[in-house]
Amino acid sequence: MNTLMLPAGDGTLAPFTPAGPAADTSPLPPARTRTAYAAAHVVADPLRPNAPGAPAHLDWDATLAFRHHLWDQGLGVADAMDTAQRGMGLDPDTVAELVRRSGAEAAARGAALACGVGTDAVEPSHADLESVITAYGDQLDLVHKAGAVPVLMASRALAAVATGPDDYTRVYSALLDRAQGPVILHWLGAVFDPALAGYWGFADPAEAIEPVAALITDHADRVDGIKVSLLDAHLEVRLRRLLPAGVRLYTGDDFHYPDLVQGDDHGHSHALLGVFAAIAPAAARALAALDAGDTDRYRALLDPTVPLARHLFGAPTPHYKTGIAFLAWLNGHQRGFHMVGGMQSARDLPHLARTLRLADAAGVLTDPDLAVARMRALLDVSGVRQ
Numbered sequence: 001m002n003t004l005m006l007p008a009g010d011g012t013l014a015p016f017t018p019a020g021p022a023a024d025t026s027p028l029p030p031a032r033t034r035t036a037y038a039a040a041h042v043v044a045d046p047l048r049p050n051a052p053g054a055p056a057h058l059d060w061d062a063t064l065a066f067r068h069h070l071w072d073q074g075l076g077v078a079d080a081m082d083t084a085q086r087g088m089g090l091d092p093d094t095v096a097e098l099v100r101r102s103g104a105e106a107a108a109r110g111a112a113l114a115c116g117v118g119t120d121a122v123e124p125s126h127a128d129l130e131s132v133i134t135a136y137g138d139q140l141d142l143v144h145k146a147g148a149v150p151v152l153m154a155s156r157a158l159a160a161v162a163t164g165p166d167d168y169t170r171v172y173s174a175l176l177d178r179a180q181g182p183v184i185l186h187w188l189g190a191v192f193d194p195a196l197a198g199y200w201g202f203a204d205p206a207e208a209i210e211p212v213a214a215l216i217t218d219h220a221d222r223v224d225g226i227k228v229s230l231l232d233a234h235l236e237v238r239l240r241r242l243l244p245a246g247v248r249l250y251t252g253d254d255f256h257y258p259d260l261v262q263g264d265d266h267g268h269s270h271a272l273l274g275v276f277a278a279i280a281p282a283a284a285r286a287l288a289a290l291d292a293g294d295t296d297r298y299r300a301l302l303d304p305t306v307p308l309a310r311h312l313f314g315a316p317t318p319h320y321k322t323g324i325a326f327l328a329w330l331n332g333h334q335r336g337f338h339m340v341g342g343m344q345s346a347r348d349l350p351h352l353a354r355t356l357r358l359a360d361a362a363g364v365l366t367d368p369d370l371a372v373a374r375m376r377a378l379l380d381v382s383g384v385r386q
Contacts, residue, residue, distance in 0.1 A: 009354070025280075030076070031290070041085070045338075050340045064105050073284040077112045099146045113149065127158075150179065159198065222246050235258070278309075280364075325343075332367060337378065
């Protein structure tokens with residue numbers, strides 16, 4: 001029986017029956033006209049402790065298998081970033097192990113991998129600019145050694161100690177001078193992490209657009225691109241048009257990605273998106289359609305995923321990781337719905353029920369029968385008898 005009675009959010013139950021066919025997950029080559037990374041989550045080991053504040057214990061087989069799933073879809077993998085619970089449960093030692101293991105897997109198949117470089121080792125309350133540079137530099141060396149493209153993640157420690165734009169310029173200039181090759185910068189907005197408010201030294205992100213573009217222009221030979229996660233399409237386009245030739249704008253806008261990746265007469269964004277991990281089959285086929293110049297098919301594949309993305313990344317936005325892990329469980333990529341730090345509890349049952357409905361409407365359930373069976377088990381243990 002494929003019909004479920006799902007919580008509607010108002011204290012009632014409403015029927016749900018999957019309406020679409022299983023998503024096509026046959027392998028695809030990487031897109032030619034867009035560079036696309038899916039930011040991958042990590043899979044917690046359900047047999048080991050993963051309590052809040054404790055060191056993370058991962059199911060390494062499932063974690064790495066999920067990366068191969070994304071590579072099979074022709075997508076690059078962005079690892080050890082906020083989707084992997086950096087700053088929300090993934091401790092520095094596990095980050096380092098994840099970078100090493102993912103780097104080995106990517107090298108073995110010649111796949112695209114970018115890894116986050118952060119300042120996890122420094123407590124913001126005890127940081128100064130030199131300790132921030134040192135922490136960044138140690139992880140930069142780690143990612144280089146793993147053979148991945150470094151992503152210089154926005155730093156809570158830097159946001160806490162910087163007194164103005166000059167401090168950001170000093171830190172990033174030092175890191176770009178140290179880099180062994182082009183890196184990706186990462187501008188994560190306060191909607192994703194309130195501790196990053198005022199990043200780049202400006203209370204209003206709009207005021208930071210020109211200074212960020214100038215920093216990139218001054219180091220253009222060391223910058224592959226910048227990932228922008230502000231959920232403000234106008235600011236992204238404005239920055240994109242200021243970038244020097246050859247520097248990519250990677251959209252991290254999980255609300256407006258179809259328009260931004262398609263672009264306009266003045267250019268387009270590439271992609272480094274957490275939602276692409278949840279909608280990988282649709283995203284990969286949409287990019288293939290864009291390669292072929294078939295924008296109608298591109299929109300037909302990608303537009304239905306936007307309601308799902310907006311739901312997953314709805315307020316409080318930092319908890320979007322829970323929906324990513326939930327969909328991975330529904331689609332058979334992990335044994336259980338568990339997360340490091342116990343973050344599976346960060347979204348309520350009505351939110352998860354709506355996630356299932358929207359995933360079905362978006363055509364991203366790879367096995368609808370399995371998804372229904374797993375959701376039925378979650379409803380049962382939650383006291384929602386069917």
